Amino acid sequence: MDVEAVHSHWRDKHDPYRYLRVKPERTEALVGCINALKLDMPAVLEIGCNAGRNLFGLWDAGYHDLTGIEINLSAISLMRESRPDCVIAAIPHAVEDIIKTLPSRHWDVVFTMAVLLHLPPASEWVFAEMVRICAHYLITIECETSRVKTADNMQIHWQRNYQAIFENMGMKQVHQQEAPGDLKKYILRVFTK
Secondary structure, eight states, X not given: OOHHHXXXXXXXXXXXXXXXXXXXXXXHHHHHHHHHTTOSSOEEEEESOTTSHHHHXXXXXXXXXXXXXXXXXXXXXXXXXHOTTSOOEEEOSOHHXXXXXXXXXXXXXXXXXXXXXXXXXXGTTHHHHHHHHEEEXXXXXXXXXXXXXXXXXXXXXXXXXXXXXXXXXXXXXXXXXXXXXXXXXXXXXXXXX
């Protein structure tokens, strides 16, 4: 699979406005999960933040050291326009293009929601980099079973077992549950170092 073709799909063809209209259960579950970690003023990174819905939810819950990586520049613009009151550091890159430059053990919590399933096999090296930049907790909310293709027959979902992947990299899974709301086939996993 051509990594650039996948990047082009998310950078140029994805509509970030739709992302902001998703039901709030996804974000509420994430906020509840991070609240349960009992961290004092954690630095939080979302990989694939889109227009910021999850980061807005965290901001409203009192978390203000927030960073998002996002490939789609329209999504970053929409994030800034939608909630100018939220001071969120936005990194406008594909994760593959930036993650190796990020500092080790910098973020207390690193999380993804419906993003890792879109990484093609050639980009699986990103998982080790996620472990490297994570200081304490890694949260994945990902579909691990479906394979989806676009209308032009490009694969955009890959099946993976994230528990096996991250435990093989030294993380320990401390929580697992079915993801909420419309993410019926998704699993929320919490890992710690």
